Amino acid sequence: MPPFIRVSGLSKSYGGVHALKRVCMDIAKGEIHALCGENGAGKSTLIKSLTGVVIPEEGTISIDGKPLPPGNVQASEAAGIAVIHQESTAFPSLNTLDNIFVGREPFTAGGLFLDKARMRGEATKMLKRLGQNFDIDCPVIELSVAQRQMVAMARALSQKCEFLILDEPTASLSAKETDSLLAIVRQLRNEGVTILYVSHRLEEIFEIADRVTVLRDGERVDTQSVANLNRSALIFLMVGRELEELTQRHEHAGEPGEVRLEVLGLTNPGVFENIDLRIQAGEIVGLAGLVGAGRSEIARAIFGLDRYSKGKVKVNGQMLTGGSVKQAMSAGLSLVPEDRQHEGLILPMSVGANLSMAVLGKLTNRGLVDPRLERDLVEKLMSDLLIKAASQEFPAETLSGGNQQKLVIGKWIAAKPQVLILDEPTRGVDIAAKAQVHRLIRNLASKGLATLIISSDMNEVLSISDRIIVMREGRISGEIRGREATRELVLDLALPQEKEVLA
């Protein structure tokens, strides 16, 4: 029996750089096939070729023995291929009904008008199949991320999809939502849908997939049955070498010094309540919790980007009035935001301009920017942080993900902070760059920087923190010393209590 999906000799390059190099892979009917690889390994290009968004230069794709015309979205859809992206594709201001059917609406007999009754019926049926029950007339912007993903899933199912591609579907879901998503994926497989599952979260792959294909630098490295692999073997395939640092526990060098950041009773009703934090010089504190527990919101409030209704923030003993980034910065606080592409960097501006952005006011001579001061600072930061860029004049967007992340960190180190808050510092960064970032953070801490790390990556929190503070639904649910922390302990504090009762 021929494989359901056969990709043979697929190549695609962007401006001379190969994104895919003669990639071949087979996917059997009814399996959950995982696709792994570091950022830039060619996963998204492969997906885009399958869905017809990208026209490959070489090679063919066939589904069920029939060749798929390249670069034709409609043809891919007609062949039963559907994709659900990281940030699930959606029309925010339209309702669920439109989101499910736009582009291939059912018509009434005459072919002129929409068959609303049928749309409604099918939508309700699909959502029921997914175990969902929410208002289908509500604009999807008012739904939760998980619900939006279900809308995307319903869309895929309603188009009689036989081959479903899930591209990082759990990236912004909570653990509970992830569990129910995985359950649905399994159910779909049992109903005969073939699934290509792309994820950075290796545990999910081991939990759900039958086989896994690993890409590295645009080439297929291997396809293996998941049963034959373990975590480190898979990481080995992805990076081509083993990385000890990731699993190594951090041993704190010296005794922490004086209190640098003190937060007392910080409250923003409905978002976070009664938050107390104390971080000392040289200490790395991890802030763990599920997505949506209010961690990024706390960081933004401390930094003065958002207002809060009650509470005090003291940096270096100086009380902040709140709502002023400038004041927070001058007190010695820096925030490396969650989303480097949209919050951390100004991508079209040069590497140099990005690095000096936060301190430009100080690099002046009689009110004008002193180019020499600026260049010196930028050069020093680039060499200190091992930022790889052709030149400091090049736009930040030309850098790789890991280098961009170092750029954001560098930008804030330039401000010589005494307290550094890092929000998801290694999300979407490949494993090698991740290790570099971790080394950098430890280095800074050993020089006396007080660090707060918000991360959804459990390994990261466990390996780097001296102390872990766990949040649950906008409140601090507990604190664990770094040495004593285990996955189970952290998860227990992070998961909503009701769920325990239900389970």
Added chain:
Amino acid sequence: MNFMSRLLRQREYGLTAVILIIGASVAFIDTGFLAAGNLKDLIIRCAPTAIVACGVMLVVLTGEIDISVGSLMALLAALMGMMISETRMEISMWLGLPATLLLGTLVGAFTGALVTLGKVPSIIVTLGLLTALRGLTTLIMGGNNIDGLPDGLGQMTKYGVLGMPISVWTAIAVIIVTGVIITKTALGRRLFAVGSSRYSAKMVGLNETRLKLFAFAYTGFLTGLATVVDVPRLPKIEAGIGIGFELLVITCVVVGGVSISGGRGKLRGVLLAVLLMTMIRPALTFMDVGESGEKWTRAIQGMFILLAVITDSIVQRRRKRRLHDL
């Protein structure tokens, strides 16, 4: 949802309330405001704005903007006059009027092509056309006004059928057609979709170019339609026709609650806004503030846009906060 927040959230309720309040207070000063003749006059004044607003609304729904309709109307009026006037080319109006509609559609499609294929932002294209078409109009008319339109046309547009001028019937037809397009056809839902998210629209294989071209061409067609049914009411065609019309139409679309970034809006709201904006001038007249009062019309229209956008932003902010609470 309590009454106040519904008033704020649903633009139609707020607009209805404002219209009723203004209508009632003016009628209180002078009951003549509610006289049949005056109301009929008000509806006639609404007609061309409503017709064109139906098109511009679709353009704004797709996330674009069109501020060239006033100049386009002038150009089409001039061309129409040149064609069918007894003192000019004297072409039969059964040929000249469809030709005017066709020209309007073509200019609209051209605008759309510049936006979609030429990738020039619509604000720039239509800002450019706003001046260029006006210049073209003056050039064509060469400083003379055009009169001598066929009598039959003047009769129909002035007195019309069943007691209402033809422009009002046309407006009703356009409103029904546009309403059906928006709610009952895939085309309409896709226009919303493109405005809601271009990226998603591309991912589901919608043809953004074709959809936007349609919206612009439809606007051009409707501008032609409004010209044909409304302009012949005037004693003569001047180059100054439609100055400021584009602003009035955009005002109605925005005040009517259509999101300027696309993807959200209701036809009902736009029509109510047309009524509100059109009633300001007669209301000022009836309030007996005389000539001096009417000079404030534009200021009041401007205030209404500001009021509309401020409430809109407050509502948005509240909605965001509500989301946070969830």
Added chain:
Amino acid sequence: MTFKERLRTFRWWHELGLVILIIGLLAVAGTLMPRFLDLKSQLLLSRHIWEMAILALAITLIIITGGIDLSVGAAMGLCAVAFGMTFQYTGSLVLSCVAAMLTGGLGGAVNGALISKIKVHPLIVTLATYAAFRGIAEGLSQGVSYSQFGEEFSQIARGKWFGVPIPAYLFLAMAVACAVFLSKTPTGRFIYAIGHNEKAARFSGIDVDRIKFWLYASSGMLAGLATLVYVSRFDTAKADAGTGFELEIITAVVVGGTSIFGGRGNIAGTVLGLLLIHETRLFVGRYWQMDELKSIIIGALLIASILLYRILSPKKGRE
């Protein structure tokens, strides 16, 4: 750096193109009408451009932040009425000038507050104030035009130093200050940052709201200043002052290479854009003696400049 790399990183293509266009235009005009290149008549005919040029500086900065100001022309009408009315009641030129500037600043501050504090889209805000300012000017003045402000006042616009009109000096000084501000100060850099990515600018600790507020407020104040020049030139203050200015200014700025999406542009480009449009108008007006052609050409120039830019740099066009 190799020659090829140098070509790739050369940042002044747009300005170079404009210079070539201007030289080309002058060459053609000079061949057809040798008198066209006469410096004296050029200076004489430059009279009406200075108000617009002054305003174009503020609009350049605003468009670089990704905003737009459609209300400047209407603000001039309001400032003119404020000037005229103050003069009528007090007879003091100084007070009238102050009134015009204050009115402009206040109008700009309304725009700025709505845009930066209430976060309404600048296109909508200034479209609304465009109607409101002109409407208030019409309502207040009831169509009256004020005049006879004295010979001395009209010297502001009509006077010359070394054969060059006084407003030209005003403009040049402001253009230099503006260019230095934009390219050399931290705030100038922040203006670009806001245009590229406002959210990231906020996360970088840039006080986006304050910068925006002051940009729109200064645009209003400059409208006040431009009004003074305008009123001085015509010796008339009327509600219709500055009609249609917004379009020509935006055309000049955009033709000058400032991206309507924000993040890109500079003062040199705007100055060249102004020059190109001004010379085109002059040439068309004098050669064909047809005023209508001017507006057609300006409209077409606006569209064509962006269209050309899109065609010539397809990669940058994909935003």
